Amino acid sequence: MAEVQMYKRTPVEQDLHIRRAKETMRGQVLMFSLMIFMTLASFTFVVAYQQGVEGFSQYLVIPVLFLFAAVQVGLQLYYFMHMKDKGHGVPQMFMFTGAVFGFLIPLTFVTIVWW
Amino acid sequence: MSSVAQKRSFGAAFWDWMTTVDHKKIGILYLIGGGFFFVLGGIEAMIIRLQLLKPNNDLVSAGLFNDLITMHGTTMIFLAAMPILFGFMNYIMPLQIGARDVAFPFINSLGFWMFFFGGLFLNISWLVGQVPDAGWTSYASLSLASTGHGIDFYAIGLQIAGGGTLMAGINFLVTIINMRAPGMTYMRMPLFTWTTFVASAMILFAFPPLTVGLFFLTFDRMFNGNFFDHTMGGNTIIWEHIFWIFGHPEVYILILPAFGIFSEIFTIFSRKRLFGYPAMVFATVLIGFLGFMVWAHHMFTVGLGPTANAIFAVATMAIAVPTGVKIFNWLLTIWGGSITVTTPMLYALGFIPSFVMGGVTGVMQGAAPLDYQLHDSYFIVAHFHYVIVGGVVLAILGGLHLYWPKMFGTMLNETLGKITFIFFFVGFHCTFLIQHWLGFWGMPRRVWTYMDGQGWNTANMISSIGALLMAIGVIVLVINIIMTVAKNQRVGNDPWHDGRTLEWAIPSPPPFYNFTTTPLVRGLDSVWIEKSEGNMTGLTPAEPVSDIHMPNGSIIPFLMTFGMFVAGFGAMYHQETSWGLPVLIFGLAWTFVAMSARSLQDDLGFHVTKEEIQRDIDNARKGGQF
Numbered sequence: 001m002a003e004v005q006m007y008k009r010t011p012v013e014q015d016l017h018i019r020r021a022k023e024t025m026r027g028q029v030l031m032f033s034l035m036i037f038m039t040l041a042s043f044t045f046v047v048a049y050q051q052g053v054e055g056f057s058q059y060l061v062i063p064v065l066f067l068f069a070a071v072q073v074g075l076q077l078y079y080f081m082h083m084k085d086k087g088h089g090v091p092q093m094f095m096f097t098g099a100v101f102g103f104l105i106p107l108t109f110v111t112i113v114w115w
Numbered sequence: 116m117s118s119v120a121q122k123r124s125f126g127a128a129f130w131d132w133m134t135t136v137d138h139k140k141i142g143i144l145y146l147i148g149g150g151f152f153f154v155l156g157g158i159e160a161m162i163i164r165l166q167l168l169k170p171n172n173d174l175v176s177a178g179l180f181n182d183l184i185t186m187h188g189t190t191m192i193f194l195a196a197m198p199i200l201f202g203f204m205n206y207i208m209p210l211q212i213g214a215r216d217v218a219f220p221f222i223n224s225l226g227f228w229m230f231f232f233g234g235l236f237l238n239i240s241w242l243v244g245q246v247p248d249a250g251w252t253s254y255a256s257l258s259l260a261s262t263g264h265g266i267d268f269y270a271i272g273l274q275i276a277g278g279g280t281l282m283a284g285i286n287f288l289v290t291i292i293n294m295r296a297p298g299m300t301y302m303r304m305p306l307f308t309w310t311t312f313v314a315s316a317m318i319l320f321a322f323p324p325l326t327v328g329l330f331f332l333t334f335d336r337m338f339n340g341n342f343f344d345h346t347m348g349g350n351t352i353i354w355e356h357i358f359w360i361f362g363h364p365e366v367y368i369l370i371l372p373a374f375g376i377f378s379e380i381f382t383i384f385s386r387k388r389l390f391g392y393p394a395m396v397f398a399t400v401l402i403g404f405l406g407f408m409v410w411a412h413h414m415f416t417v418g419l420g421p422t423a424n425a426i427f428a429v430a431t432m433a434i435a436v437p438t439g440v441k442i443f444n445w446l447l448t449i450w451g452g453s454i455t456v457t458t459p460m461l462y463a464l465g466f467i468p469s470f471v472m473g474g475v476t477g478v479m480q481g482a483a484p485l486d487y488q489l490h491d492s493y494f495i496v497a498h499f500h501y502v503i504v505g506g507v508v509l510a511i512l513g514g515l516h517l518y519w520p521k522m523f524g525t526m527l528n529e530t531l532g533k534i535t536f537i538f539f540f541v542g543f544h545c546t547f548l549i550q551h552w553l554g555f556w557g558m559p560r561r562v563w564t565y566m567d568g569q570g571w572n573t574a575n576m577i578s579s580i581g582a583l584l585m586a587i588g589v590i591v592l593v594i595n596i597i598m599t600v601a602k603n604q605r606v607g608n609d610p611w612h613d614g615r616t617l618e619w620a621i622p623s624p625p626p627f628y629n630f631t632t633t634p635l636v637r638g639l640d641s642v643w644i645e646k647s648e649g650n651m652t653g654l655t656p657a658e659p660v661s662d663i664h665m666p667n668g669s670i671i672p673f674l675m676t677f678g679m680f681v682a683g684f685g686a687m688y689h690q691e692t693s694w695g696l697p698v699l700i701f702g703l704a705w706t707f708v709a710m711s712a713r714s715l716q717d718d719l720g721f722h723v724t725k726e727e728i729q730r731d732i733d734n735a736r737k738g739g740q741f
Contacts (some may be wrong), residue, residue, distance in 0.1 A: 084440055090292050094316070094319070097316075097320070097404075099318060099322055104408070105360060105407075108423075109356075109409075112419075112420070112422045112423040112426060113356075113411060113419050113420075113423045
């Protein structure tokens, strides 16, 4: 439409808006700290492995790194790229379909197909 | 049709078509472009059949025969069937969901020009005299050994055309997700829109592998790469995998829109709601998903091993289930309906037995042990022509008759239409049915001639006669089109009288903004519902008449693609000539300049004012044309 419409929020709406914004911000900061923590933890794991600390074998470190990486990708997508919010159902479906194809096809190659 | 009819010079009209971003005009451009390549591919097919008419024939040389079969397959799949279906999708799908255009009109235009220039690039190989000759699958061991620039034309031409396809697919997806009219929920979308949606999603996932594969091939042939060269540590089989990971979804990308067109035809001419609509939607989605899980059935004889062959055989046969669901639903849609056998309906009725035959032979090949016998024989040729001609081409011809009045406002002659159908249908079965037996009798595919006394002479003769009948059918169609255009008898909104979906409630052809007001959709087969409740316009407006925002036309898509076209020649000749590399760089720079021009330009489109729309509405009430 050509003309711009101005809309003034009622005090209640404004209040709700501010509260929601605060909650979102809290979530973002929380997740950001968590991700920083996981990054630091990952580096620590690798250093501990390199220093030969008892118990930090590669069979522990590598799976944990992968796990942390997966969690970080999830957090990135859901919190910072807003996939947890409403209206992201279709993109989610397409991304997961793509992920399934991207996983299944290479899996076929490494397991049953000669090439 | 503009709201104000006016005489325009040829130059103005030409410029209008070159710069158009209107989905309806781009749809028509796709149909014209695809139609041109369809005729070209058809001529190649006729020469193939003439060569095989009798044993020891020497009409064409062995090399030329390889060129012909390669270009016939490539042209028909990439440059004829897909663009023509895109033409229908472009024209009809936005109308069916009550939208004013596709989501990205500029990209839509870019997609068309990329298809056009890609196709042109591929076919310039005929003029250069170095033609792709490794089959439409272009298996790497053959294509790397091929001398001359033939395969280079294939790799670059398809790269450009494939980019256009990917753009079109994404565009359709965004359009369907975001631009449905109020009330048009997913489960109220007409089946043609649904199949467009699923086919576009398949394009989204299937074309990137093709792009990667073609780039590998381009690097191997033109830039000293070794992806497929086993002597340098490459792997020639990997091309087959990449090609078929794309290629199998590709055949479903072709057939799904065809299914959509037939679903529309069956409901309109049986005057019944589509039987089992939710099952139809589910089957469509399932076919789309399973289509990615079966690529290796094209490679059973490569030696993947029994485990892989067994798994892919089972997956292949599983696809017969949702396809069967669709077939039965169509039959039950006709069952008890008030049937009118018009030309489109004839195509739809002819499609069912033809496609089932193609499907059954498909399951036969899906059985891996039997495939070892059938592989590379004429049985395979018969099978895929049964699904593609018996499915896709019948849908294209049926859809052309069905939607011609909507697109051009005139009706194709029904009698000539039926004559076309009879010639084409009889010719089709005559050509390809006997080829199943030719396969059983041991005739390999892709041979340029055969010797006398192997019992193949009569069968090949019959097959060639059938091809001639198909050609006659197409010629009758062309005559029909010319006559219809010359007569120019205008028709109303719903020339078939039983249109069920939104496109039949607006003028033929629709005004450039499609809907004067966005319609409100209250169920599946919206127009049918409105009419059965006494609203003979077929539309309930969802909003008052208001200004409509429309995009401006642009020549930039044409220029952008032209740069890629030029760059293609540079890439091809950069090894043996000194001008190749500069041309390659110049072409790419040209494209980037065009892209920047688009990015920097602040084009906000224009508004059709309320008054203009109201004038159109009043004019239409008085019986005038839009």
